[in-house]
Amino acid sequence: MASEDPVADVREGGTWTPRQRLKNDVVYVLVRALLAFALLLPRRVLRAACRALGGVAYAVLPRTRRIVAARLEAGLGRSKVRAQSVFTTVAGMLADTLDLLRPGERAGARLSLDPTSRRVFADALAEGRGVVFVAAHLGPWERMAALLVEEGFPVATVARESYDPRFTELYERLRRPRGVRSLYRGRRGVALSIARELAEGRAVGFLVDIPARVPSTTRRLFGADVLVPIGPARIALARRSAVVVGTCAPPAPAPTTSGSSHPIVLISRVSLDDLGPESCAEDVLVTRITAELERRIAAWPEAWLGSFVPPGRPAALRGALDPH
Structure with a gap:
C-alpha cells in the first residue's frame, strides 16, 4: 500500500x-x-x-x-x-x-465594553509605552477585537497564517474592514512590526491559552499542564510595556437596565511589580498572566475553545478555526 x-x-x-x-x-x-x-x-x-x-x-x-x-x-x-x-x-x-461579515453589522451590537475596563485600557495606553494585550479563545473573541477598534482603541493582533493562503484572506475579510490589523507570525519583519506598534503607544494582542508552535513554558491552566507562550511576557519586559488581560465574559444573569443580556469585555491590569530578580521576572509574569486567564475561563468554561484541545499539544484543529 x-x-x-x-x-x-x-x-x-x-x-x-x-x-x-x-x-x-x-x-x-x-x-x-x-x-x-x-x-x-x-x-x-x-x-x-x-x-x-x-x-x-x-x-x-x-x-x-x-x-x-x-x-x-x-x-x-x-x-x-x-x-x-x-x-x-x-x-x-x-x-x-x-x-461580522454582514455589511452594517456593528461589533457593539452584541458585545459591550465594561466601563471600568475601558478606563483600565485607556490608562494603560496613556502611559505611552504600548500595551501587551493578552487574550484567550473565550466567548466571541473576534468580536472583542473589532469592538475595541470600534471604541477608538488602536489594536493589532499577532496571528498565525492559515495552511491555505486563501483562508488567510478570508480572515482578513473579517478583520481588515473593521480596522483590526493582523501581524502574522513567521513573516519576515514581524518582530520589528510588533516593536513598532508598542513604540508608537498602541496595543498588540496575543492569544495564549491554546498551545502553539512558539517558545513556551509549562503552566497549570484549568486543571491541566499546558504550554503557554513566553513571547508576550518577554516582549512586555523588554519594551517596558503595560500588560493587560482582556477576555469576553458571560452576560449578567438578568438583562441590564439597557435591556441587553449580551456578553461583556473585561480588561484588567497585570502587575509588573515585585517580579523578583531579572532572571526570574519572565517566569513570574507568565505565571500571573496564566492565573488571571484561568480565573476567566473558570467563570465561563462552556465558552472556551481550549476545551477541545488535549493539553500540551499544538492545536491541530486551529488551522480549521482561526490562524492564531
Whole structure:
C-alpha cells in the first residue's frame, strides 16, 4: 500500500502535491459555498443552525466529547457544566463570528465594553509605552477585537497564517474592514512590526491559552499542564510595556437596565511589580498572566475553545478555526 503524501506547509516554503492541492481546493470551495449560504440566513436562523450543528458534533464525535468532558472535570471537578453545552456554545460563537461579515453589522451590537475596563485600557495606553494585550479563545473573541477598534482603541493582533493562503484572506475579510490589523507570525519583519506598534503607544494582542508552535513554558491552566507562550511576557519586559488581560465574559444573569443580556469585555491590569530578580521576572509574569486567564475561563468554561484541545499539544484543529 502506498504511503500518503507528506503534508507540505506553504507557510514554510513547502509546495503542495497535486493530491494535496486537489483536496485543499475541494475544502476551500466547500467552505466558500457554505459561507455564502450561511450569510443568506437570518441571524436567528444561523445561530440556531450552528447550535444544532454543535449538538450533532457532540453526538457523532465520541473522542472529542471525551476530551471536552475530561477538561471540564480537570478544571472544575464536579460541576453542572456539561460537555454538550461546550459544543453548542462554541458553535453559537461561530455564528457570531460569521455575523461580522454582514455589511452594517456593528461589533457593539452584541458585545459591550465594561466601563471600568475601558478606563483600565485607556490608562494603560496613556502611559505611552504600548500595551501587551493578552487574550484567550473565550466567548466571541473576534468580536472583542473589532469592538475595541470600534471604541477608538488602536489594536493589532499577532496571528498565525492559515495552511491555505486563501483562508488567510478570508480572515482578513473579517478583520481588515473593521480596522483590526493582523501581524502574522513567521513573516519576515514581524518582530520589528510588533516593536513598532508598542513604540508608537498602541496595543498588540496575543492569544495564549491554546498551545502553539512558539517558545513556551509549562503552566497549570484549568486543571491541566499546558504550554503557554513566553513571547508576550518577554516582549512586555523588554519594551517596558503595560500588560493587560482582556477576555469576553458571560452576560449578567438578568438583562441590564439597557435591556441587553449580551456578553461583556473585561480588561484588567497585570502587575509588573515585585517580579523578583531579572532572571526570574519572565517566569513570574507568565505565571500571573496564566492565573488571571484561568480565573476567566473558570467563570465561563462552556465558552472556551481550549476545551477541545488535549493539553500540551499544538492545536491541530486551529488551522480549521482561526490562524492564531
